[in-house]
Amino acid sequence: MKLAVVGATGLVGEQILNVIKERGFHFDELLLVASARSAGKKFTYDGKEYTVVTAEDAIAQKPDIAIFSAGGGTSLEYAPKFAEAGATVIDNSSAWRMDPSKKLIVPEVNAKSLTKEDKIIANPNCSTIQMIVAIGPLHEKYKIKRVVVSTYQSVTGSGKAAVDQLFAERAVSAGQEQEVNKVYPHTIDLNVLPHIDVFQDNGYTKEEMKMINETKKILEDDSVKVTATTVRIPTVGGHSESVNIEFENEFDEAELRQILADAPGIIIQDDPANNVYPMPLTSHNRDETFVGRIRRDETQEKTVNMWIVADNLRKGAATNTVQIAEYLVSAGLV
Amino acid sequence: MKLAVVGATGLVGEQILNVIKERGFHFDELLLVASARSAGKKFTYDGKEYTVVTAEDAIAQKPDIAIFSAGGGTSLEYAPKFAEAGATVIDNSSAWRMDPSKKLIVPEVNAKSLTKEDKIIANPNCSTIQMIVAIGPLHEKYKIKRVVVSTYQSVTGSGKAAVDQLFAERAVSAGQEQEVNKVYPHTIDLNVLPHIDVFQDNGYTKEEMKMINETKKILEDDSVKVTATTVRIPTVGGHSESVNIEFENEFDEAELRQILADAPGIIIQDDPANNVYPMPLTSHNRDETFVGRIRRDETQEKTVNMWIVADNLRKGAATNTVQIAEYLVSAGLV
Numbered sequence: 001m002k003l004a005v006v007g008a009t010g011l012v013g014e015q016i017l018n019v020i021k022e023r024g025f026h027f028d029e030l031l032l033v034a035s036a037r038s039a040g041k042k043f044t045y046d047g048k049e050y051t052v053v054t055a056e057d058a059i060a061q062k063p064d065i066a067i068f069s070a071g072g073g074t075s076l077e078y079a080p081k082f083a084e085a086g087a088t089v090i091d092n093s094s095a096w097r098m099d100p101s102k103k104l105i106v107p108e109v110n111a112k113s114l115t116k117e118d119k120i121i122a123n124p125n126c127s128t129i130q131m132i133v134a135i136g137p138l139h140e141k142y143k144i145k146r147v148v149v150s151t152y153q154s155v156t157g158s159g160k161a162a163v164d165q166l167f168a169e170r171a172v173s174a175g176q177e178q179e180v181n182k183v184y185p186h187t188i189d190l191n192v193l194p195h196i197d198v199f200q201d202n203g204y205t206k207e208e209m210k211m212i213n214e215t216k217k218i219l220e221d222d223s224v225k226v227t228a229t230t231v232r233i234p235t236v237g238g239h240s241e242s243v244n245i246e247f248e249n250e251f252d253e254a255e256l257r258q259i260l261a262d263a264p265g266i267i268i269q270d271d272p273a274n275n276v277y278p279m280p281l282t283s284h285n286r287d288e289t290f291v292g293r294i295r296r297d298e299t300q301e302k303t304v305n306m307w308i309v310a311d312n313l314r315k316g317a318a319t320n321t322v323q324i325a326e327y328l329v330s331a332g333l334v
Numbered sequence: 335m336k337l338a339v340v341g342a343t344g345l346v347g348e349q350i351l352n353v354i355k356e357r358g359f360h361f362d363e364l365l366l367v368a369s370a371r372s373a374g375k376k377f378t379y380d381g382k383e384y385t386v387v388t389a390e391d392a393i394a395q396k397p398d399i400a401i402f403s404a405g406g407g408t409s410l411e412y413a414p415k416f417a418e419a420g421a422t423v424i425d426n427s428s429a430w431r432m433d434p435s436k437k438l439i440v441p442e443v444n445a446k447s448l449t450k451e452d453k454i455i456a457n458p459n460c461s462t463i464q465m466i467v468a469i470g471p472l473h474e475k476y477k478i479k480r481v482v483v484s485t486y487q488s489v490t491g492s493g494k495a496a497v498d499q500l501f502a503e504r505a506v507s508a509g510q511e512q513e514v515n516k517v518y519p520h521t522i523d524l525n526v527l528p529h530i531d532v533f534q535d536n537g538y539t540k541e542e543m544k545m546i547n548e549t550k551k552i553l554e555d556d557s558v559k560v561t562a563t564t565v566r567i568p569t570v571g572g573h574s575e576s577v578n579i580e581f582e583n584e585f586d587e588a589e590l591r592q593i594l595a596d597a598p599g600i601i602i603q604d605d606p607a608n609n610v611y612p613m614p615l616t617s618h619n620r621d622e623t624f625v626g627r628i629r630r631d632e633t634q635e636k637t638v639n640m641w642i643v644a645d646n647l648r649k650g651a652a653t654n655t656v657q658i659a660e661y662l663v664s665a666g667l668v
Contacts, residue, residue: 146633148482148631150576152526152565170508174505186613187615190570190615191614192486192574192643193611193613194576194612194627194641195606202632203606204629205606226633227633227639229484229576229578229639233486233567233568233569234524234568234569235524235567235568240565244561244563244578272529273533275519277527279520279526279528280524280526281521281525293537295536296537297482299480300559303561305561305563307528
């Protein structure tokens with residue numbers, strides 16, 4: 001199996017390579033693809049030296065699977081070209097997510113909908129993925145009516161330059177002289193920005209609309225209502241979500257916990273008496289989604305509160321794409 | 335007017351003195367009260383030297399108003415003694431908040447309920463106060479049915495030692511050798527703790543139950559339902575809240591904005607196109623509550639999302655107590 005990783009030199013690309021190695025995802029040949037600017041550079045991965053190639057070079061070598069993490073523009077231009085050359089593309093950008101002809105996959109929940117005809121597969125937004133892992137199995141059992149979600153998102157979601165902004169601001173705050181290059185419109189250190197991605201006419205951000213629309217698409221149920229407030233906070237790695245879920249059907253709390261415990265990809269961390277609950281720091285480099293603070297919402301029937309945390313670069317991006325690739329191979333779709 | 339500030343040397347006590355000076359709250363005599371350990375120490379305030387006195391000394395001097403910010407134990411023991419000696423006590427601890435014989439006051443919303451008979455007046459919890467300033471006027475107009483709130487709370491809410499923990503952890507993260515004394519059960523730097531105050535049997539924390547119960551009491555309406563998830567994040571000064579509010583009655587968005595704009599103590603910061611929204615950093619040392627991200631929740635009738643920020647040591651504590659004192663004087667109640 002010939003695998004291409006497009007955008008191999010970015011923050012998510014780096015994690016994709018880590019995840020492939022850690023999970024032992026098998027390939028016979030690996031193509032590391034980046035922009036013309038990076039092409040020709042040497043890159044050591046898993047003890048072997050690779051030369052970074054351009055997208056055109058990679059297409060000519062006809063990979064079986066191409067995992068894209070190079071921004072929407074690159075995906076729009078090159079994903080169809082890789083697909084035409086016979087590759088199944090797993091795209092991590094937002095370019096194809098809401099395209100009705102493309103599937104949006106969280107493997108634990110809807111990988112089984114994939115067929116050989118799916119040549120461009122979309123990876124959902126980071127904040128959507130971890131929520132879906134947790135609420136998907138509950139939707140199946142109790143049918144979700146409405147979700148109110150507020151997020152606590154790490155700066156790694158905005159790429160390397162955002163991490164640099166945070167640490168430069170921390171250095172300045174510690175009295176060092178350091179230039180700060182702003183990715184965000186405001187200081188992020190010791191601050192909170194209720195602003196992720198671009199504002200839309202309806203007052204919601206694109207990030208909020210992604211959570212709303214992608215959830216419906218993945219659960220294949222337009223009746224699932226989501227309202228979201230997405231918020232950037234000064235953490236590095238790990239998104240947290242405070243989620244209030246109203247079901248159509250009544251639930252038993254012990255049963256609900258058991259469903260989550262039995263569901264793939266979830267680890268329950270919910271022992272408040274011992275200060276055990278999901279936190280971004282303990283989600284680092286983990287592929288699972290962590291769920292805790294599970295408690296009945298006493299203000300409304302059939303409603304529960306929970307707290308969901310995952311490493312946004314792993315389950316929220318890299319891991320999910322590699323899991324899709326694993327599924328394609330194991331199901332004989334490539 | 336003889337004023338006593340009990341707990342003058344703490345983080346909130348310090349802010350109370352700042353706020354008194356800034357707002358020009360008039361007193362003829364000021365007693366700075368602290369524990370026996372601090373008594374006798376000299377303290378310079380507004381260009382004048384004071385000697386810190388014990389609670390017993392202060393009671394003997396019969397102050398007219400005593401603002402308490404010295405923890406629940408001190409309040410339980412000494413507030414009645416100050417009251418017996420003729421003082422009107424404004425208490426910043428949780429000791430008296432839910433006592434049915436004591437009033438819980440957010441001046442903008444319910445100061446008018448105070449009479450000369452109220453000798454111990456409770457100041458609500460920080461996270462409740464800022465929410466009430468914003469939702470109080472909306473409740474009056476549209477009647478609130480249910481609130482879903484998730485908070486983003488600063489470490490200053492846990493006192494000086496918590497601020498020290500955060501900065502010690504930042505120093506360690508920057509490569510310095512520094513001892514870290516933990517106030518929180520986990521690292522707070524670059525982390526998020528969905529845990530404020532003690533967990534109760536129902537899975538909610540005391541902080542969450544405060545938001546739920548204090549809101550009903552201040553609005554004098556047990557039908558107002560609140561469900562809360564309260565969360566500590568690595569910011570220093572300024573609590574943020576993502577609030578979803580369902581009303582009994584339909585609202586017009588322009589009218590709702592006008593109600594907030596006209597309400598006392600509120601500044602609307604809501605110009606997303608220019609990246610204007612409330613943030614903890616811009617709330618520092620401000621007495622107002624900032625409201626933004628106001629938008630209709632499209633998943634449910636009569637429901638709105640908003641983002642509320644205030645300086646938790648100011649409006650969430652010091653400012654609110656001083657405003658109560660100002661009201662007592664202006665209404666001739668002391």
